[in-house]
Amino acid sequence: MVPFFAYTTVFLIVPTAVVVIGAFLDADNRFTLGNLEALTEPSVVRGLTQSVILSAVTSLVGALVGGVLAYAVSTAREGSVTRRFFTSLCGVLAQFGGVALAFAFIASFSAQGLLSVLLGRVGLGTGSGLWLYEWDRGLVLVYLYFQIPLMLIVFLPAVEGLRPQWREATETLGGTTWTYWRRVAGPILMPSFVGAALLLFTNAFSAYSTAKALVSQANPLLPLQIGSSLSSEVILGQENAGKAMALEMVLVVAVVMVLYAWLDRRAGRWMR
Amino acid sequence: MSGRSVFRRRQRVFRWVTLAVLLAFFLLPLLGMLDYTTQGPGGEGRTAQTWRTLADVSTVSVEYPALKEGFLASVGLAVITPLAMLVLLVPTMTWVRLRLPGLSRTVEFVCLLPLTVPAIVLVVGLTPVYAWVYYLFGASTLWLSLAYVVLVLPYAYRSLDAGLRAIDVRTLSEAARSLGAGWLTVMWRVVLPNLRTAVLSASFLSVALVLGEFTIASLFSKKNLQVAMYELGKSDAQISVAVGLAALVFGFVVLFAMSFVGTRPAGTGRLARRRRPRKENPA
Amino acid sequence: MTSTTPAPTDPSTRGIAVQLTELRRVYGGVAALDGLTLHLEPGELVALLGPSGCGKTTALRCLAGLEDPDSGSIEVGGRDITGVPTNKRDMGMVFQAYSLFPHMTARQNVEFGLELRGRDRSARRARAGEMLELVGLSVHADKYAHQLSGGQQQRVALARALAIEPQVLLLDEPLSALDAKVRAQLRDEIRRIQLEVGTTTLFVTHDQEEALAVADRVGVMSVGRLEQVAPPAELYSAPRTPFVADFVGLTNRLRARVEDGRAQVLGGSIPVLPGSADGPEAVVLVRPEGIVVEPGDGPAPATVVSASFLGGHGRVVARTPEGEEVSVQVANTDVTRYRPGDRVHLAPRGDAALAVAD
Numbered sequence: 001m002v003p004f005f006a007y008t009t010v011f012l013i014v015p016t017a018v019v020v021i022g023a024f025l026d027a028d029n030r031f032t033l034g035n036l037e038a039l040t041e042p043s044v045v046r047g048l049t050q051s052v053i054l055s056a057v058t059s060l061v062g063a064l065v066g067g068v069l070a071y072a073v074s075t076a077r078e079g080s081v082t083r084r085f086f087t088s089l090c091g092v093l094a095q096f097g098g099v100a101l102a103f104a105f106i107a108s109f110s111a112q113g114l115l116s117v118l119l120g121r122v123g124l125g126t127g128s129g130l131w132l133y134e135w136d137r138g139l140v141l142v143y144l145y146f147q148i149p150l151m152l153i154v155f156l157p158a159v160e161g162l163r164p165q166w167r168e169a170t171e172t173l174g175g176t177t178w179t180y181w182r183r184v185a186g187p188i189l190m191p192s193f194v195g196a197a198l199l200l201f202t203n204a205f206s207a208y209s210t211a212k213a214l215v216s217q218a219n220p221l222l223p224l225q226i227g228s229s230l231s232s233e234v235i236l237g238q239e240n241a242g243k244a245m246a247l248e249m250v251l252v253v254a255v256v257m258v259l260y261a262w263l264d265r266r267a268g269r270w271m272r
Numbered sequence: 273m274s275g276r277s278v279f280r281r282r283q284r285v286f287r288w289v290t291l292a293v294l295l296a297f298f299l300l301p302l303l304g305m306l307d308y309t310t311q312g313p314g315g316e317g318r319t320a321q322t323w324r325t326l327a328d329v330s331t332v333s334v335e336y337p338a339l340k341e342g343f344l345a346s347v348g349l350a351v352i353t354p355l356a357m358l359v360l361l362v363p364t365m366t367w368v369r370l371r372l373p374g375l376s377r378t379v380e381f382v383c384l385l386p387l388t389v390p391a392i393v394l395v396v397g398l399t400p401v402y403a404w405v406y407y408l409f410g411a412s413t414l415w416l417s418l419a420y421v422v423l424v425l426p427y428a429y430r431s432l433d434a435g436l437r438a439i440d441v442r443t444l445s446e447a448a449r450s451l452g453a454g455w456l457t458v459m460w461r462v463v464l465p466n467l468r469t470a471v472l473s474a475s476f477l478s479v480a481l482v483l484g485e486f487t488i489a490s491l492f493s494k495k496n497l498q499v500a501m502y503e504l505g506k507s508d509a510q511i512s513v514a515v516g517l518a519a520l521v522f523g524f525v526v527l528f529a530m531s532f533v534g535t536r537p538a539g540t541g542r543l544a545r546r547r548r549p550r551k552e553n554p555a
Numbered sequence: 556m557t558s559t560t561p562a563p564t565d566p567s568t569r570g571i572a573v574q575l576t577e578l579r580r581v582y583g584g585v586a587a588l589d590g591l592t593l594h595l596e597p598g599e600l601v602a603l604l605g606p607s608g609c610g611k612t613t614a615l616r617c618l619a620g621l622e623d624p625d626s627g628s629i630e631v632g633g634r635d636i637t638g639v640p641t642n643k644r645d646m647g648m649v650f651q652a653y654s655l656f657p658h659m660t661a662r663q664n665v666e667f668g669l670e671l672r673g674r675d676r677s678a679r680r681a682r683a684g685e686m687l688e689l690v691g692l693s694v695h696a697d698k699y700a701h702q703l704s705g706g707q708q709q710r711v712a713l714a715r716a717l718a719i720e721p722q723v724l725l726l727d728e729p730l731s732a733l734d735a736k737v738r739a740q741l742r743d744e745i746r747r748i749q750l751e752v753g754t755t756t757l758f759v760t761h762d763q764e765e766a767l768a769v770a771d772r773v774g775v776m777s778v779g780r781l782e783q784v785a786p787p788a789e790l791y792s793a794p795r796t797p798f799v800a801d802f803v804g805l806t807n808r809l810r811a812r813v814e815d816g817r818a819q820v821l822g823g824s825i826p827v828l829p830g831s832a833d834g835p836e837a838v839v840l841v842r843p844e845g846i847v848v849e850p851g852d853g854p855a856p857a858t859v860v861s862a863s864f865l866g867g868h869g870r871v872v873a874r875t876p877e878g879e880e881v882s883v884q885v886a887n888t889d890v891t892r893y894r895p896g897d898r899v900h901l902a903p904r905g906d907a908a909l910a911v912a913d
Contacts, residue, residue: 003360003364004360004361004364004379005382006349006420007360008382008422008425009416011401011419011421011422012382012385012386012389012394012422012425013382014397014401015389015394015396015397015398016385016389017395017397017402018396018397018398018399018400018401019393019396021408022396022397040547041320046395050373057377066292068290069290069291069294072286072287072290072291075283075284075286075287075289075596076287082291084528084531084532085528086291087527087531088527088528088530088531089524089528090300091480091527092523092524092527093298093519093520095299095477095480095481095484098483098485098486098498099486099498099502099505099516100484100498100501100515100519100520101301101516103305103501103505103509103512103513103516104302104304104305104513104516104517104520105301105304106505106509106513107304107305107307107308107309107509107513108291108301108303108304108305108308109303109304110308112308112311113304113307113308114300114307114308115300115301115304115544145297145298145301145356148294148297149298163653163654165650165651165652165653165654166654166656168619168621168641168648168650168654169640169648169650169654169656169712169715170667171620171621171640171641172619172621172641172642172644172646172647172648172716172725173642173647173667173668173671173715173719174642174643174645174668174672174719175642175671175672176642177279179671183667184656184658187658188656188657188658189380202387202388202390205390206390206391206392206393208390208391208392208486208487209331209486209487209490209498211504212486212487213486213505217423219350220483223390226392226393226396227392227395227487227491230395230396230491233466233489240456242396243396243397246392246393246396246397249390249392249393250388250389250390250393253387253389253390253452254388257387258489276620276621276622276623276641277623
C-alpha cells in the first residue's frame with residue numbers, strides 16, 4: 001500500500017504538479033502569468049489547432065472504419081483464427097507504432113517504394129512524396145494506420161456484448177435488419193462508440209513518436225513544439241513556456257476524458 | 273433455402289470484403305518495408321544483404337554499436353518494467369480488495385491518471401525528478417523503467433482488475449488462511465496462480481509498450497531500441513527499416529501466440545471493460 | 556374511453572393449427588432434426604422435452620424462422636410458411652434469458668413490436684399496459700431490464716411476445732435460468748395466461764416436471780426424433796419406449812420373465828404395456844411408486860441401503876440378493892421404520908409397466 005502511493009507520488013503526482021505549478025512560475029520561481037502569453041503566439045496557436053484537427057479527423061474516420069471492422073471481426077466465430085489474427089495484428093499496430101510505423105510509410109512511399117510504384121502504375125502518381133510529411137495529408141494517413149486498429153481493440157468488446165437474442169427478438173417482433181441496427185444495436189452501441197472515439201482522440205492528440213519520426217523540419221503539432229522546447233536552447237525567461245504548453249495539453253485531454261467518463265457512466269445506466 | 277441462409281451468406285460476404293480491404297491497408301505498408309529492405313543498390317534488383325547483416329549478431333554489434341546498445345537497453349527495460357509493475361500493483365490491488373475497499377476508487381483514479389497525462393507532458397514534469405534520480409543512482413538508461421511503470425499503469429490496472437474480478441479473492445484467501453497459510457503464502461500460492469492470465473497479459477502489454485517507447489527515451493537523450501532505430505534511420509535507412517519490420521513481426525507473433533494461451537487475454541482491450549447485464553443465479 | 560382493447564374472442568377460435576412435416580436439419584454431419592413430424596391443435600400447448608442436443612430447440616427455431624430446415628415443411632393455419640422470413644411470420648417468442656432490449660424500459664419493450672406494426676401511440680400504450688397487467692408487472696413498467704429480477708424479466712418478455720397477438724407463441728426454455736421457486740410459480744402463470752389468451756404454444760424444455768405440469772401434450776425427443784407424443788398422464792403411466800420411461804420420472808430397471816402379457820418380477824406378477832418385449836430374459840421398467848416395501852422376510856427379500864425423507868414422501872433404496880438396487884416410494888411418515896442394513900421384502904403393486912429385451 002505504502003510503496004504504491006510513494007511511487008506514484010514521486011513519478012506521477014510530482015511531475016504533474018511540476019507541470020501545473022511550473023506553468024505559473026517565472027525563471028526566479030515567482031508567480032507569473034507570463035508563460036501563458038507564450039500560448040497566444042501564432043505558432044503555438046497553430047500547433048494546437050492543427051493537433052486538434054488532426055486528432056479529430058483521424059479519430060472520427062478511425063472510429064467509423066474501425067467500428068465496421070470490429071463488427072466484421074465479431075461475426076467470425078469466437079476463438080477462430082480469423083478473430084485471433086485480427087486482434088493480434090491490431091494489438092501490435094495500435095500499441096507498437098511509433099518509429100517503425102513512420103518507417104513503414106517512408107519506405108513504401110520513397111521514390112522506389114512499393115506503394116509509389118504501385119500507385120504510379122495505375123496512374124495515381126504520388127508526386128514527390130513530400131506530401132507524406134505534411135500534417136494534414138501524410139500524417140492523417142499514418143495516424144489512421146494506428147487509430148483503426150486501436151478502435152478495433154477498444155470497440156470489439158462492446159460489439160461482442162450484443163446478444164444474438166436481441167436480433168432474434170427484433171425479428172420475431174416483425175423488425176428487419178435495418179430496424180435492428182437503427183432501433184436496437186445502434187442505440188446500445190452509441191455510448192461505447194462515442195467513448196471509443198474520444199479515446200482515439202486523446203491517443204492521436206498525445207502521440208509524439210510517429211510525428212517526430214516523420215516530420216523533421218517545422219513543428220506543426222503541439223507535442224512536437226513541447227518536445228523542441230525541451231531539447232533546444234530556450235530564450236531566457238521562457239524556460240517554463242514548455243510547461244504552459246504541457247498544461248494546455250493536459251487540459252484538452254482532461255476535458256475529453258471527463259466527457260468520456262460521463263459517457264461511460266451513461267452507457268452503464270442500462271447495462272450494469 | 274430462405275431468409276436465414278440468405279442472411280448468413282450476406283453476412284459472410286460482408287465480413288470477407290471488409291476484412292480483405294482492411295487487411296490490404298494494414299499489410300501494404302509492411303510489404304513496402306519488406307520491399308524496401310530487399311532493394312539492391314540504387315533501387316536495382318533484389319538482395320537479402322540487409323537481412324543477412326541483421327541476422328549476423330557479431331557484424332551488427334561491430335558495425336552498428338548504437339543498435340546493439342539500444343537493443344540491449346530495451347531488453348533490460350522490458351524485463352525490469354513488468355516486474356516492477358507487478359510488484360507494485362498485484363499486492364496493492366489484492367490488499368485493497370481484501371482489506372481496504374474504501375481505497376479502491378483512489379487507486380483506480382491514480383492508475384488511470386496517466387491516460388490524461390501524455391508521455392510528452394510527463395517528460396516535462398519528470399525532468400527535475402530524474403535530475404535527482406541520476407544524482408542519487410547514476411545516469412543509467414535502465415532508470416527509464418521508473419517512468420515506464422507509470423506509462424503502463426492504466427493498461428496493467430485494467431487487465432489485473434479484470435483478472436481479480438473474475439476470481440473471488442476474498443473467499444480464496446479466507447480459505448487459504450483457514451488452512452493455516454500466511455499472507456505471503458496466500459499471495460504466492462493462491463492469488464498469483466489464479467491471476468496467471470491477467471498477469472501474463474498485463475506483463476505483455478508492458479513489454480510491448482516498453483519495446484515501442486520513444487518519446488521519453490529520446491527527450492531524456494537515452495538510447496533504447498526505438499531511439500537507436502530513429503537515429504540509424506538518418507544514416508542507414510535500410511537496416512533501420514528492417515529492424516522496425518522485425519520488431520513489428522516479432523510483436524505480432526508473440527501476441528498471436530498469446531491469444532492461444534489461457535481463455536482470453538483479458539487486457540488486450542486497452543480501455544475495454546466488458547459489461548454484461550446482471551447475471552442470474554443459476555438454480 | 557377509446558375502444559383500443561381487442562374484442563375478446565373465444566379461445567377456441569383464437570388459436571391456429573401448426574403442422575411440422577418431416578423436418579430435417581443436419582449440422583456438420585450430425586442430424587439435429589431427423590424427420591420430425593408434429594401437429595399442434597388450435598389453442599393447444601405442446602411441450603417438446605428432451606436432453607440437450609436432442610433437437611428440440613432446433614425444431615422451435617425452425618418454426619420461428621431463425622433456422623432453415625434442410626427439408627420438410629412448416630404450415631401454420633394451413634398456409635405453408637417454410638420460406639417466409641422470421642419478421643413476416645408473426646410469432647411471439649420468449650428466449651431463455653437476456654432477450655429484453657437493455658436500453659428500453661419494460662413498457663417500451665412491450666410496445667416495440669406494436670410500434671413496428673404501425674400502431675398509434677395511444678393504442679400501443681393501452682395494449683402494453685394491458686399486457687403488463689396480465690403478467691402482474693404494472694408497477695414496474697418504467698424499469699430497465701437490469702432493474703428487474705430474472706423472473707420479472709421473463710414476464711416482460713412474455714408480455715412483449717403476446718402483445719403483438721401472435722399466431723403462435725414459442726417458449727424456448729423460458730424458465731431454465733430461474734431458481735426453483737420462481738420457476739414453479741412462473742410455470743403455472745404461463746399456463747394460466749396461455750389458457751386465457753388461447754394462443755397455440757410450443758414450449759421447449761429439458762425439465763420433465765415442467766413439461767408434465769404445463770402441457771396439453773408432451774413430445775419426448777431423442778437424437779432428432781420424436782419418441783412419443785402424449786398427454787402427460789399417459790406419457791408417465793404408459794411410456795412407449797425405454798428412453799421415454801427413463802427420461803420421464805424415476806424408473807427401476809428390473810430383470811423379469813415376460814410371458815403372455817405379464818411379467819414375473821419381485822415375487823409377483825404385473826401386466827406389461829403394449830409394445831413390450833417378452834421372453835425369459837427381459838427387463839421391466841417399474842416406477843418407485845409401483846413397488847411396496849415391508850419390514851421382515853418375504854418372497855422377494857432385500858437389504859435396506861438407504862432411507863431418505865424427501866418432504867411430501869420418502870424413498871427407500873434396497874438391494875436384492877441378486878445385486879439389483881431398487882428405489883421404492885414410501886409415505887413420509889414411514890421413513891423412520893427403515894435403517895440401512897435392515898432386512899425387508901419387496902413386491903410389485905400391480906400397475907402395468909413396459910418390458911424391454913435385456
